Amino acid sequence: MRTSFYISDGTAITAEVFGHALLSLFTVEFDHITLPFVETEEQAHEVNRKIYESFQETGERPLVFYTIVNSDVRKIIAQSVGINYNFLDQFVAPLEKVLGVPSKPEKHRTHSIHETTYDIRIEAVNFALANDDGSNLKNYHEADIILVGVSRSGKTPTSLYLALQYGIKAANYPFTEEDMGDVLKLPPMLRRFKDKLFGLTINAERLHQIRSERRANSRYASMQQCRMELREVENLYRKEKIPFLNSTKFSIEEMSAKILSQTGLQRRKY
Amino acid sequence: MRTSFYISDGTAITAEVFGHALLSLFTVEFDHITLPFVETEEQAHEVNRKIYESFQETGERPLVFYTIVNSDVRKIIAQSVGINYNFLDQFVAPLEKVLGVPSKPEKHRTHSIHETTYDIRIEAVNFALANDDGSNLKNYHEADIILVGVSRSGKTPTSLYLALQYGIKAANYPFTEEDMGDVLKLPPMLRRFKDKLFGLTINAERLHQIRSERRANSRYASMQQCRMELREVENLYRKEKIPFLNSTKFSIEEMSAKILSQTGLQRRKY
Numbered sequence: 424m425r426t427s428f429y430i431s432d433g434t435a436i437t438a439e440v441f442g443h444a445l446l447s448l449f450t451v452e453f454d455h456i457t458l459p460f461v462e463t464e465e466q467a468h469e470v471n472r473k474i475y476e477s478f479q480e481t482g483e484r485p486l487v488f489y490t491i492v493n494s495d496v497r498k499i500i501a502q503s504v505g506i507n508y509n510f511l512d513q514f515v516a517p518l519e520k521v522l523g524v525p526s527k528p529e530k531h532r533t534h535s536i537h538e539t540t541y542d543i544r545i546e547a548v549n550f551a552l553a554n555d556d557g558s559n560l561k562n563y564h565e566a567d568i569i570l571v572g573v574s575r576s577g578k579t580p581t582s583l584y585l586a587l588q589y590g591i592k593a594a595n596y597p598f599t600e601e602d603m604g605d606v607l608k609l610p611p612m613l614r615r616f617k618d619k620l621f622g623l624t625i626n627a628e629r630l631h632q633i634r635s636e637r638r639a640n641s642r643y644a645s646m647q648q649c650r651m652e653l654r655e656v657e658n659l660y661r662k663e664k665i666p667f668l669n670s671t672k673f674s675i676e677e678m679s680a681k682i683l684s685q686t687g688l689q690r691r692k693y
Numbered sequence: 694m695r696t697s698f699y700i701s702d703g704t705a706i707t708a709e710v711f712g713h714a715l716l717s718l719f720t721v722e723f724d725h726i727t728l729p730f731v732e733t734e735e736q737a738h739e740v741n742r743k744i745y746e747s748f749q750e751t752g753e754r755p756l757v758f759y760t761i762v763n764s765d766v767r768k769i770i771a772q773s774v775g776i777n778y779n780f781l782d783q784f785v786a787p788l789e790k791v792l793g794v795p796s797k798p799e800k801h802r803t804h805s806i807h808e809t810t811y812d813i814r815i816e817a818v819n820f821a822l823a824n825d826d827g828s829n830l831k832n833y834h835e836a837d838i839i840l841v842g843v844s845r846s847g848k849t850p851t852s853l854y855l856a857l858q859y860g861i862k863a864a865n866y867p868f869t870e871e872d873m874g875d876v877l878k879l880p881p882m883l884r885r886f887k888d889k890l891f892g893l894t895i896n897a898e899r900l901h902q903i904r905s906e907r908r909a910n911s912r913y914a915s916m917q918q919c920r921m922e923l924r925e926v927e928n929l930y931r932k933e934k935i936p937f938l939n940s941t942k943f944s945i946e947e948m949s950a951k952i953l954s955q956t957g958l959q960r961r962k963y
Binding site for chain 1: 695703704705706707709710711713714715717718719720721725727728729730754756760776778780781784785788789791792794796797798801802803804805806808811815818819822825849850853854857858942943944945946947949950951953954963
């Protein structure tokens with residue numbers, strides 16, 4: 424199997440995202456090796472040895488995706504035996520022309536603590552954790568958005584992703600048996616924040632499956648219970664005109680991007 | 694201010710990561726606009742109108758970073774008035790040659806629920822949440838890694854990032870006043886999992902600042918207490934030969950990448 428290397432003097436996240444996106448266009452399988460924080464010439468030579476070894480073992484030149492700020496290190500990796508993609512580089516000169524200014528690659532400014540909005544993201548993660556599963560209703564005035572839905576419909580991972588990726592403060596509130604009664608009504612304390620509510624729903628089969636992994640053969644996980652709860656929340660969303668999404672076929676990345684574009688919510692991190 | 698658009702018929706995360714990395718090489722400021730899920734020709738024309746409006750308003754052609762699987766939609770965006778970067782595209786033909794197979798762009802396979810390891814990542818997130826702050830010691834045998842450290846040294850956000858990004862099951866355990874006693878000793882139940890332990894530390898000034906935001910003027914936040922706790926944990930790490938990192942100057946992305954490369958931990962998602 425051919426190897427694909429992702430190399431950087433930073434986290435190598437950019438190299439991974441680019442390389443994965445490109446390789447996902449092919450049905451070929453790869454061995455993936457990420458080598459972050461290659462910061463010295465010695466480390467760079469060591470990386471080139473690894474690339475060479477992979478070539479020897481597989482008989483195929485590895486693909487090498489890299490972004491390296493340190494020019495001495497970069498020059499060494501550029502000489503590896505792999506097929507080298509310094510994929511940002513070829514865009515730099517044309518962009519300098521467009522912008523009319525030279526580039527100034529000094530340090531990694533993405534995925535590092537030098538991001539101007541780094542503290543905002545961490546604060547948002549802490550907010551999501553402190554306001555998970557209706558645990559801290561008194562902070563809802565601080566929330567940018569409040570995700571609502573039945574237990575295990577995807578609220579918590581989505582709120583964490585909104586925080587990590589976009590710096591958005593997302594609380595979440597699970598509708599419980601107590602809220603259900605005969606007909607699910609909007610709890611009065613949520614009504615105060617109605618403009619911030621965003622509903623999640625999910626197909627009953629999928630919910631049954633997820634809940635069964637948690638508590639097999641429980642009433643909580645039964646198809647009947649799942650169907651009933653989902654019918655109630657969806658009726659509530661429609662009646663109260665709460666925007667909502669079905670999470671069954673979407674990743675948390677997709678859910679988060681859809682929530683942003685549907686609500687027009689202002690993200691704090693670009 | 695010039696505008697930079699990030700456009701996709703998926704989440705647009707790849708377009709954002711690429712565009713942000715490229716623009717971070719310049720000291721120019723941009724307005725950023727992300728338009729995900731542009732899935733129809735009608736939506737594409739609407740996008741082109743927005744790009745045109747931005748050009749009219751700013752007098753400068755916007756930058757347009759896009760990855761679009763649907764070829765009808767892609768062709769329309771390619772005609773926008775912006776400076777269009779279909780940044781994956783120019784790598785496809787050369788890579789087809791290298792691999793000897795044609796590309797098959799059918800749907801977005803990154804950042805979507807079609808990722809083969811998607812469920813593993815979500816399971817890891819749920820594991821991190823269920824095993825946060827020493828809340829569930831009985832699951833430690835399932836953990837890939839157990840982050841240890843004093844309160845507010847970065848364990849929780851790092852364990853969440855390890856889960857989300859890499860599908861790694863990270864538990865975390867906070868050393869508390871009770872563990873400290875006269876000298877901090879490794880709690881017996883942690884000793885059983887010693888090979889999984891990874892220590893975090895942080896500079897006392899930074900810890901004092903973070904804790905003060907939480908509980909101003911408390912003993913918990915005092916410089917004296919912060920210094921004492923950090924001295925104890927660092928002594929313990931050295932004595933017990935627990936690998937550790939200082940989180941003061943690193944983002945959670947950097948911490949996670951460093952932990953992976955330092956421990957050789959096998960990630961579940963590439």
